[in-house]
Amino acid sequence: MSETLRHVLASESPRSAITVRGWVRTKRESKSCAFLEITDGSCFRGLQVVVDAALSSASLLPSILTGASVEVVGDLIASPAAGQKWELQASELRLLGEADASYPLQKKGHTPEFLRTIAHLRPRTNLFSNVFRVRSRMAYAVHRFFQERGFFYVHTPIITSSDCEGAGELFRVTTLKQGTPAKPEDDFFGRPTYLTVSGQLQGETFACALGNIYTFGPTFRAENSNTARHAAEFWMIEPEMAFCDLFADMTLAEENVKYLVDAMLSECSEELEFFGKFIDKELVNRLQQTLQKPFERISYTEAVDLLLKSGQTFEHPVVWGEGLQTEHERFIAEQHVRGPVTIYNYPKAIKPFYMRQNDDGKTVAAMDLLVPGIGEIIGGSQREERLDVLRAAMQHHGLSEEDYSWYVDLRRYGSVPHAGYGMGFERLLMFVTGVSNIRDVIPFARTPGHAAY
Amino acid sequence: MSETLRHVLASESPRSAITVRGWVRTKRESKSCAFLEITDGSCFRGLQVVVDAALSSASLLPSILTGASVEVVGDLIASPAAGQKWELQASELRLLGEADASYPLQKKGHTPEFLRTIAHLRPRTNLFSNVFRVRSRMAYAVHRFFQERGFFYVHTPIITSSDCEGAGELFRVTTLKQGTPAKPEDDFFGRPTYLTVSGQLQGETFACALGNIYTFGPTFRAENSNTARHAAEFWMIEPEMAFCDLFADMTLAEENVKYLVDAMLSECSEELEFFGKFIDKELVNRLQQTLQKPFERISYTEAVDLLLKSGQTFEHPVVWGEGLQTEHERFIAEQHVRGPVTIYNYPKAIKPFYMRQNDDGKTVAAMDLLVPGIGEIIGGSQREERLDVLRAAMQHHGLSEEDYSWYVDLRRYGSVPHAGYGMGFERLLMFVTGVSNIRDVIPFARTPGHAAY
Numbered sequence: 001m002s003e004t005l006r007h008v009l010a011s012e013s014p015r016s017a018i019t020v021r022g023w024v025r026t027k028r029e030s031k032s033c034a035f036l037e038i039t040d041g042s043c044f045r046g047l048q049v050v051v052d053a054a055l056s057s058a059s060l061l062p063s064i065l066t067g068a069s070v071e072v073v074g075d076l077i078a079s080p081a082a083g084q085k086w087e088l089q090a091s092e093l094r095l096l097g098e099a100d101a102s103y104p105l106q107k108k109g110h111t112p113e114f115l116r117t118i119a120h121l122r123p124r125t126n127l128f129s130n131v132f133r134v135r136s137r138m139a140y141a142v143h144r145f146f147q148e149r150g151f152f153y154v155h156t157p158i159i160t161s162s163d164c165e166g167a168g169e170l171f172r173v174t175t176l177k178q179g180t181p182a183k184p185e186d187d188f189f190g191r192p193t194y195l196t197v198s199g200q201l202q203g204e205t206f207a208c209a210l211g212n213i214y215t216f217g218p219t220f221r222a223e224n225s226n227t228a229r230h231a232a233e234f235w236m237i238e239p240e241m242a243f244c245d246l247f248a249d250m251t252l253a254e255e256n257v258k259y260l261v262d263a264m265l266s267e268c269s270e271e272l273e274f275f276g277k278f279i280d281k282e283l284v285n286r287l288q289q290t291l292q293k294p295f296e297r298i299s300y301t302e303a304v305d306l307l308l309k310s311g312q313t314f315e316h317p318v319v320w321g322e323g324l325q326t327e328h329e330r331f332i333a334e335q336h337v338r339g340p341v342t343i344y345n346y347p348k349a350i351k352p353f354y355m356r357q358n359d360d361g362k363t364v365a366a367m368d369l370l371v372p373g374i375g376e377i378i379g380g381s382q383r384e385e386r387l388d389v390l391r392a393a394m395q396h397h398g399l400s401e402e403d404y405s406w407y408v409d410l411r412r413y414g415s416v417p418h419a420g421y422g423m424g425f426e427r428l429l430m431f432v433t434g435v436s437n438i439r440d441v442i443p444f445a446r447t448p449g450h451a452a453y
Numbered sequence: 454m455s456e457t458l459r460h461v462l463a464s465e466s467p468r469s470a471i472t473v474r475g476w477v478r479t480k481r482e483s484k485s486c487a488f489l490e491i492t493d494g495s496c497f498r499g500l501q502v503v504v505d506a507a508l509s510s511a512s513l514l515p516s517i518l519t520g521a522s523v524e525v526v527g528d529l530i531a532s533p534a535a536g537q538k539w540e541l542q543a544s545e546l547r548l549l550g551e552a553d554a555s556y557p558l559q560k561k562g563h564t565p566e567f568l569r570t571i572a573h574l575r576p577r578t579n580l581f582s583n584v585f586r587v588r589s590r591m592a593y594a595v596h597r598f599f600q601e602r603g604f605f606y607v608h609t610p611i612i613t614s615s616d617c618e619g620a621g622e623l624f625r626v627t628t629l630k631q632g633t634p635a636k637p638e639d640d641f642f643g644r645p646t647y648l649t650v651s652g653q654l655q656g657e658t659f660a661c662a663l664g665n666i667y668t669f670g671p672t673f674r675a676e677n678s679n680t681a682r683h684a685a686e687f688w689m690i691e692p693e694m695a696f697c698d699l700f701a702d703m704t705l706a707e708e709n710v711k712y713l714v715d716a717m718l719s720e721c722s723e724e725l726e727f728f729g730k731f732i733d734k735e736l737v738n739r740l741q742q743t744l745q746k747p748f749e750r751i752s753y754t755e756a757v758d759l760l761l762k763s764g765q766t767f768e769h770p771v772v773w774g775e776g777l778q779t780e781h782e783r784f785i786a787e788q789h790v791r792g793p794v795t796i797y798n799y800p801k802a803i804k805p806f807y808m809r810q811n812d813d814g815k816t817v818a819a820m821d822l823l824v825p826g827i828g829e830i831i832g833g834s835q836r837e838e839r840l841d842v843l844r845a846a847m848q849h850h851g852l853s854e855e856d857y858s859w860y861v862d863l864r865r866y867g868s869v870p871h872a873g874y875g876m877g878f879e880r881l882l883m884f885v886t887g888v889s890n891i892r893d894v895i896p897f898a899r900t901p902g903h904a905a906y
Contacts, residue, residue, distance in 0.1 A: 002696045004603055004664060021696040023867045040695070041663035042603055069867040097838070097868030120655075120859040121866070123662035132663060136605035143596050150457055150495060152589035157897040158611065158671045159624070159648075159686055161904045171612070171626050171641070173648065175675045178627065179634045188624070188675055188685070189904035195612075195626065202573075202897060202906055209576035210494035210585060211457060218611045218670065222628045222641055232641070233612050242493070243455045243474045385550070406573040406906060413574070414476045414522040415550030444610040444655060451614045451642035453655055453859060 004042035008076065009086060015076040020047060020088060021096070023124065024068045027061070034061050038070060041129055044270040048079060048087040057093040066106055067099030067124070112440050119444050119453060127278070130271040131441055134264070135429055141263035142216055142237055142425070145256055151212040151239060156199030158218065161191055162403070169222040170194040171232075195220035198422060199238050201354070201407055204383060207240035207418050208410045214239040216425070224448050228437040229375075231426065233446040240420035246356070246365040246382040249419035250342050253369050253378045254295045256423065257340065261290045264432040271433075280434030286372060287432065295340040300324075300363065303332060303343050310336070321347045324368075326375050333370040340371045353397040354407075355381040356419075357389055367421070374431050380421025387411040457495035461529065462539060468529040473500060473541060474549070476577065477521045480514070487514050491523060494582055497723040501532060501540040510546040519559055520552030520577070565893050572897050572906060580731070583724040584894055587717070588882055594716035595669055595690055595878070598709055604665040604692060609652030611671065614644055615856070622675040623647040624685075648673035651875060652691050654807070654860055657836060660693035660871050661863045667692040669878070677901050681890040682828075684879065686899040693873035699809075699818040699835040702872035703795050706822050706831045707748045709876065710793065714743045717885040724886075733887030739825060740885065748793040753777075753816065756785060756796050763789070774800045777821075779828050786823040793824045806850040807860075808834040810842055820874070827884045833874025840864040 002021050022038035025046050029035075032053055039046040049072050051058050064070060071094040079087035104110075104118055105125060115122040122128040146153065159173050173195060175188040184192045199215040206213045215238040222232060239252065264272060265287055276284045298306070307318040307328055312335075316325040324332075324343070333341050344367040345358060355364035369378035384390040390411055394401060401408055429441040439445040444453045455474050475491035478499050482488075485506050492499040502525050504511050517523060524547040532540035557563075557571055558578060568575040575581040599606065612626050626648060628641040637645045652668040659666045668691040675685060692705065717725060718740055729737045751759070760771040760781055765788075769778040777785075777796070786794050797820040798811060808817035822831035837843040843864055847854060854861055882894040892898040897906045 006603060021869070041605075042665070067867045069869045096870070097864070097866070099866040103866045118859075120658040120862060121662075123659055129662060132607065132659065133605055136600075136607070136666075139606050139608075140596055140600045143593055147589075147593045150459060152494075152586055153592050154585065154589070154896055155592075155671070155688055157686065157899060157904075157906065159673070159899050159904055160906065162906055169628075171628060172631070173624050173626060174631065175622075175624060176631060178625070178629060178637075179632070181632045184631075188677075188901060189899070190902045191904065193904045205573040205906075206576055206585065206896065209574075209582060212495070213589075218608070220612070224641075233610060235608055406571075409573060411550070413550070413552040413556045414520045416474070416522045417549070443607055443659065446610060446612050446642070448641060449643045451610075451612055451644065451646045453610065453613065453615055453658075 005038070005040045005045075005047050006042035009043065009045055009047060011076055011086060014078065017073060017091070018076055018088075019071060019073050020049075021071045022047070022069070024064055024066055024070060026066065027064065029061065034058065036064065036070070038072070041123070044126070044130055044133070044274060045084075048081065048084060049074065049090050050087055051090045051093055055090060055093065057090075060093055060095050063098060064095055065099055065101070065103070067103040069096040070094060071096055112437065116439055116445070123443075126274065128440070130274050131429070131433060131435060132443065134268050134271050134433055135441065137267050138260060138263065138429060138432065139216070139425070141260055141267070145259045146214045146239065149212070151214045152206070152210045154199070154203060154206045154213045154215055155217065156196065156202040156215050158196055159189070159193050160196045161189070161193050162201060168197045170197065171220050171222045197221060198236070200240065200420060200422065203238055203240040203420065204410060204418065205406070207242045207420070208414070208416065211243070212239070212241045226448060228439075229427070231438050231442060231445050231447055234438070234442070235425040237423040237425055238420060240418060242416050242418045244382070244419040245417055246344060246367060246419055249380050249382060249421060250297065250344065250367050250369075253342070253367070253380060253421050253423075254340075257369065257371070257377065257428075258291055260428060261287050261432060275434050283434040290340060290371070293339070295342055295369070296337045297342045297344060298332070298337075299345045300343055300347065301345065303328075306336060307331065321349060323350050329368075329370045329375045330372075333375070334372045338372070340369065342367050342369045351381070353393040353399060354383050354390070356384045357393070365419075371431055374427055377427045377431060378421050378423045380419065382417065382419040385411060385415045385417050387415065458491070458493045458498075458500050459495035461500060462496065462498055464529055464539060467531065470526060470544070471529055471541075472524060472526050473502075474524045475500070475522070477517055477519055477523060479519065480517065482514065487511065489517070489523070491525070494576075497579070497583055497586070497727060498537075501534065501537060502527065502543050503540055504543045504546055508543060508546065510543075513546055513548050516551060517548055518552055518554070518556070520556040522549040523547060524549055565890065569892055569898070576896075579727065581893070583727050584882070584886060584888060585896065587721050587724050587886055588894065590720050591713060591716065591882060591885065592669070592878070594713055594720070598712045599667045599692065602665070604667045605659070605663045607652070607656060607659045607666045607668055608670060609649065609655040609668050611649050612642070612646050613649045614642070614646050615654060621650045623650065624673050624675045650674060651689070653693065653873060653875065656691055656693040656873065657863060657871065658859070660695045660873070661867070661869060664696070665692070665694045679901060681892075682880070682883075684891050684895060684898050684900055687891070687895070688878040690876040690878055691873060693871060695869050695871045697835070697872040698870055699797060699820060699872055702833050702835060702874060703750065703797065703820050703822075706795070706820070706833060706874050706876075707793075710822065710824070710830065710881075711744055713881060714740050714885060728887050736887040743793060743824070746792070748795055748822070749790045750795045750797060751785070751790075753796055753799045756781075759789060760784065774802060776803050782821075782823050782828045786828070787825045791825070793822060795820050795822045804834070806846040806852060807836050807843070809837045810846070818872075824884055827880055830880045830884060831874050831876045833872065835870065835872040838864055838868045838870050840868065
């Protein structure tokens, strides 16, 4: 490993005879010298390298094209050019790896659609290097948020024989050959297994032992949806807290979003400037507003009421007892509240079996956190901790108690009120970067028909 | 969320009328009062609650058995008992959730084998709550190590159409019904897909854009091995560094192991004390010794030589050109070096196509880091960055360039020397806890025939 450009660019005084390595972003030549802008991905900014035409290794310049990798020895000096503190006066230039004219990233201005077809090269572009640096820092901020609060990180299983009822369509995992009439007993695990759609149920077992836990791992949906907001493989964050009710759950969700937005503003300023300039001019403003006041909280029943009274025409009718559609959610967050809003206490009939029933007999202690531009970014609930109520709900949903006996055990032995939520990590990234397609915030996106690499 | 016991136990002075919640670990009764030791999983230590027999809620005591969940209001006072600073003088006791006599964790001293059959309850035991608190802190330490060094975290895909040649047997991922003669074209992704065995190849594409990156995610092996060191699903850490050779790779691996051992010693002292007492009396000593000096480095050829000269009888003969067996590795680490040791420059014929060929024509720039008691904890290499040499190696291994064209592109456009390694997270946990079976450091272990939960 050599010194990174981020480190070099942070130098406080001139330095002589340093060695830098990177890829050529641009080359400009004049009679007396050439200017190479090189980057090594460690930060958005590049370093300008000045190669005097009289230098013997200047003879390499004709074969150093955009995308080539180079090593340069030289003196770091104050740059006379605007907008950059330092430049490197080369004393020696070496070509590490050529990039000929077939290099697909010659020119700027490729469409995101084209760049998706070269997912192995697109992190070298301005947009995607910024996206993936942000993805890394946000992931770390997620861990910091929970670890600083004493939460334990739990790796819930990816391969599972449980299906977290109702969360979505499943991928099957098998070692059997397709087409053979083999039985599940012959399979690797001796039974049918799937890719997890959520670590919640297993996470609850750990919350009922360690108190406050979180998961952060890949989850899967085999749904044939080709939208800008759905992927078959995505990362989800799922905290689960013992001795916690719905309102404390909402409070944590709000703190979580604010912590991550604050991390974006304070730790990703270079990238944020880029996104604000080229992706979404309202981005910085929207993020700052997110931090300014408490998120509003509106019950589902109030939400239905305000939608009915809004005078708006919606494509889907607003009816108490049915799910809110994206158009409804966006109206509430973007037109009514004009900011993040948590909607809670949803109708029992449209929610999974594990959510805690409210005393009204009609609703459950569920909540969704909506943000402008994205819609739902978090969904959670208080879990049903009463053995008899859970059993009745399972029966109502046609679930066998045998299949979920371990889950029921949590209510049989030392049951406690507990609650949690799931945050889609990619949704969060779309919110903080302004990037509008989920395929562009995932290193190698998996969608119907697409699993290259 | 309520205040955790870890927080309560760290109080600096007595406090009155606080509320605590937790599960009953033990109950002792005398004529005048009862002592409940309660824990909430936030730390290993419990809090002793003293319930005066005169208290009206003392009438609940007969139904408060081991495993029950309770809420107690009381005064935190200095404890007269040895070994604990505080105890709680209860003024009010509430039973949240009963645990009757069928609760499987009544008594201490269950075998690990039995506890694996109740993986949803075992995190409530001393051993497993300690293991999983350590797992969480070590995972966080992994992120800190890399983030502090400017590495970017990359989520390489879990579902993949590439098989990282030679790394192991694959699980297939499908939405087709077993037994039907459907074609791969009809499958969700339009082609056969698998669970990843390694994120390395995709990680290389990001290292060749962002410089220094790491992955930390689940990986899979469909191998029918029933050993204490193999699981079908496990978490792996895979850094990849641009502008890096084998020796810098070894140095990072050493720093990585030392950082994590240091985190174990300094951040998990309560848990470490438990492991040292009940699991492995040599543990603390071994961990401390790991930090004391540079890890030894021995070439494969030197290793073969010293094994041949050792006078030891091995089950597997020692032959230059064949892989080192566990008995050989353990002899070197435990008898010869008596500490961690890195073995490097392995025979080309036994290593995958992507490792960089050395000038001797016989070896590749590969390395394995061995630790006493475990054996291999890290395996890595410098990658072949020369286009022609890589192509020849692929041809030799019978790989189609078309299938790996994106991987070859990295050598076609701005190729750079780069290197990386993989660290098995569970192996690391076994090393720092002394726990000898991989099934006991994974929340819900997946092994042949086992995928409950």
